[in-house]
Amino acid sequence: MNTPPNDPMDTAVRYHAAGRLSEAEAIYRRILAANPDHATALHLLGVLSHQTGDNDGAATLITKALEIEPDFAEAHSNLGMVHEALERFEAAAVSYQKALTIDPNLAYAHSNLGNVLKELGQLEDAVESYRKALAIDRDFPEAHANLGIALQQLGHLEESVAVHREALALWPNFPDEHFNLGNVLQELGRHEAAADSYRKALTHNSDFPEALFNLAHTLNELGNLDDALASYNQARDLNPSFIDQQRDLGMVLGIAQLSHGRHREGLATLRNVMGVIEFGADNSHPFSIKT
Secondary structure, X not given: OOOOOOOHHHHHHHHHHOOOHHHHHHHHHHHHHHOOOXXXXXXXXXHHHHHXXXXXXXXXXXXXXXXXXXXXXXXHHXXXXXXXXXXXXXXXXXXXXXXXXXXXXXXHHHHHHHHHHHHOOOHHHHHHHXXXXXXXXXXXXXXXXXXXXXXXXXXXXXXXXXXXXXXHHHOOOOHHHHXXXXXXXXXXXXXXXXXXXXXXXXXXXXXXXHHHHHHHHHHHHXXXXXXXXXXXXXXXHHOOOOHHHHHHHHHHHHHHHXXXXXXXXXXXXXXHHHOEEEEOXXXXXXXXXXX
């Protein structure tokens, strides 16, 4: 719909796009006070509500917009996004499919449908949705990234690596995508390349405990115990809530220290994850663990 230069909706949309959400919201509400059936204002106020964390309110507003204008493809797609945020994955899939029935060229709706299908365990269908998104828009890094993850989950590791590299060609500074590539390379046993990917992730986000944990695993596989321990300790300091991962990796690294004759360091590492460790009187069994 064309709007005159000083139309309130045009102003609200500009404020919305600029992140001036409270000002945009005030205008949307003034428009709706004058015309409660203004589908575009209802839809965009719903999108704004989603952006500010009120997903129940967003669902109500966008649903009302669709009652007024049922062939509003973008509104169906955004309702799918709201359902997804509420973890109503089947409802989200229905909304994305409705959007695509109206406009099959919405690349982001294909990609979002893929995300929901992946959550529902329908990996082959998710891959098909990501491929449809990329057929429409080849320069869509999120679709490349999520396709790479789905391919990894299906065991198509070499193709997953290629797809993640395509994503990084478009998105070279995105730490999560370097991390995703590292995970596939690690699964393929390419530990040096995996370590390089995790380091690149950390170059772009030094506060990334998952990358530090995975780097520690990889460095241990490469026999680089000191650097593995340093990464492990950094990850633990950043996020002490990774209890299970700390125990698993801490045990591996502590035992590796012991096997290299570094008994006190190994015991200190094990103490951090397993409880109190004491030296025993029998040198053939130098420690015991009390949990």
